[in-house]
Amino acid sequence: MKQAIGVIDSGIGGLTVAKEIMRQLPNEHIYYVGDTARCPYGPRPQEEVKGFTWEMTSFLMEWNIKMLVIACNTATAVVLDEIQSELPIPVIGVISPGARAALKVTKNNRIGVLGTEGTIKSEAYVRELIAINMESKVTQLVCPKFVPIVESFQYNSDIAKKIVKETLTPMKKTDIDTLILGCTHYPLLGPLIEKEMGPQVQVISSGEETASEVSAILHYKKTLNIESAPPEHRFFTTGSKELFGKIASDWLGISDLSIQTASIEKGVMKI
Amino acid sequence: MKQAIGVIDSGIGGLTVAKEIMRQLPNEHIYYVGDTARCPYGPRPQEEVKGFTWEMTSFLMEWNIKMLVIACNTATAVVLDEIQSELPIPVIGVISPGARAALKVTKNNRIGVLGTEGTIKSEAYVRELIAINMESKVTQLVCPKFVPIVESFQYNSDIAKKIVKETLTPMKKTDIDTLILGCTHYPLLGPLIEKEMGPQVQVISSGEETASEVSAILHYKKTLNIESAPPEHRFFTTGSKELFGKIASDWLGISDLSIQTASIEKGVMKI
Numbered sequence: 001m002k003q004a005i006g007v008i009d010s011g012i013g014g015l016t017v018a019k020e021i022m023r024q025l026p027n028e029h030i031y032y033v034g035d036t037a038r039c040p041y042g043p044r045p046q047e048e049v050k051g052f053t054w055e056m057t058s059f060l061m062e063w064n065i066k067m068l069v070i071a072c073n074t075a076t077a078v079v080l081d082e083i084q085s086e087l088p089i090p091v092i093g094v095i096s097p098g099a100r101a102a103l104k105v106t107k108n109n110r111i112g113v114l115g116t117e118g119t120i121k122s123e124a125y126v127r128e129l130i131a132i133n134m135e136s137k138v139t140q141l142v143c144p145k146f147v148p149i150v151e152s153f154q155y156n157s158d159i160a161k162k163i164v165k166e167t168l169t170p171m172k173k174t175d176i177d178t179l180i181l182g183c184t185h186y187p188l189l190g191p192l193i194e195k196e197m198g199p200q201v202q203v204i205s206s207g208e209e210t211a212s213e214v215s216a217i218l219h220y221k222k223t224l225n226i227e228s229a230p231p232e233h234r235f236f237t238t239g240s241k242e243l244f245g246k247i248a249s250d251w252l253g254i255s256d257l258s259i260q261t262a263s264i265e266k267g268v269m270k271i
Numbered sequence: 272m273k274q275a276i277g278v279i280d281s282g283i284g285g286l287t288v289a290k291e292i293m294r295q296l297p298n299e300h301i302y303y304v305g306d307t308a309r310c311p312y313g314p315r316p317q318e319e320v321k322g323f324t325w326e327m328t329s330f331l332m333e334w335n336i337k338m339l340v341i342a343c344n345t346a347t348a349v350v351l352d353e354i355q356s357e358l359p360i361p362v363i364g365v366i367s368p369g370a371r372a373a374l375k376v377t378k379n380n381r382i383g384v385l386g387t388e389g390t391i392k393s394e395a396y397v398r399e400l401i402a403i404n405m406e407s408k409v410t411q412l413v414c415p416k417f418v419p420i421v422e423s424f425q426y427n428s429d430i431a432k433k434i435v436k437e438t439l440t441p442m443k444k445t446d447i448d449t450l451i452l453g454c455t456h457y458p459l460l461g462p463l464i465e466k467e468m469g470p471q472v473q474v475i476s477s478g479e480e481t482a483s484e485v486s487a488i489l490h491y492k493k494t495l496n497i498e499s500a501p502p503e504h505r506f507f508t509t510g511s512k513e514l515f516g517k518i519a520s521d522w523l524g525i526s527d528l529s530i531q532t533a534s535i536e537k538g539v540m541k542i
Binding site: 023024025026027090092096097100103104131132133134135208209212213215216217219220224226228 | 294295296297298361363367368371374375402403404405406479480483484486487488490491495497499
């Protein structure tokens, strides 16, 4: 199977998921779209997030992908079910894997969720956690400043440290033992968040579990790539190719990435 | 969805997988068949393993299960593909999840596999590991004495310690950093195996990853149980109900298990 796995995100956050897919499935081709020009999605109205996510989806479907990963929590919360029911290929989001990963490690069933306004308001994590384990007690926290720091390549800066510390103050007062990074941008702040929460809290990023789900479903559908040629990844961004390339190379540890600019005209994404 | 997840094994080994499913999906009903009367499957001819596995499968299909887990590596190696292609419900084995779990943790791509004669001869793990990552170097080892110690409830004994030590000698001479317990009975010897291999080797049991796969597929197919009534598990054994009950209660930490004896007449399993 030469078809690629499609990964879409509001910006560069989905790279944390793409990186895990590359690690767990090193033979697979990945086609990634980051809608950096219109990032963040978190504070946008649902209808707008829905429209943007469909634009990326339709764009990747033209490339004949075999599976779609909506690597953006905000988009997953709003439009996963709709895209799942309309596409002929498997479509997965990041909320259910993140919830499952948290339930695997929690001992006291007290789980925290950090997310964008859209994700937290949707209560998608709360529903998912309780559907799987009714005993779950969930504390949510909106972190509006996290995505902008990451998208502007400041995730290692002193200002990032300060913002993480301030934002997490209310979460530190709870008795959670597990904290879900409910936005795929947040793993780039992972070390700061882990340090701030301390060793008694397990920090969960959905990337690893999402990649396991990709792997499980491709295996189940017998569509894993078993060719021996090295994979060809492609990256598309609606924003600055330079900034996207800088962050992608830094995060993925790959220097020669194929990055193309995609533009949107009358609701259609193209290169 | 009131339907149960079916789990089958040559004996009590599959309980290590059932336990993980119960932990990760506490709402789900599990119907378990252990063919303890004819355990071990490892040294048996393929055709026999195939026939026995189909008997358990047909028995559980009468109970209207929604998914089947072949929680026996020997049976997975021999008959997973056939059962998958003939059943209308999702069917998964334990080899692919075990392989994937190992590939997630290995750093040097040197992976060891312990298994029964049937599993090791089939080279199913080698194929699976290399299909996902061509760089994998795999060392296999047959451990014929492990299943009998476990099935006879001697897994905490001094004799178990001695057998584990002797059996693992050749594996200790390799440079593996990850060791797959390629038989679902072996996690009951897990602490002994981990101690013998030392802290530089990560020991992988496929239970956790198999349960994640069950969860991912049920979620993907939208057939997770979302009722709030407590789950009802049922256990069937072809052998001694008392011995099965003793091991199952010890391993699962549940005292009031519903266990029934199943018998086989002319190739048909019934209670």
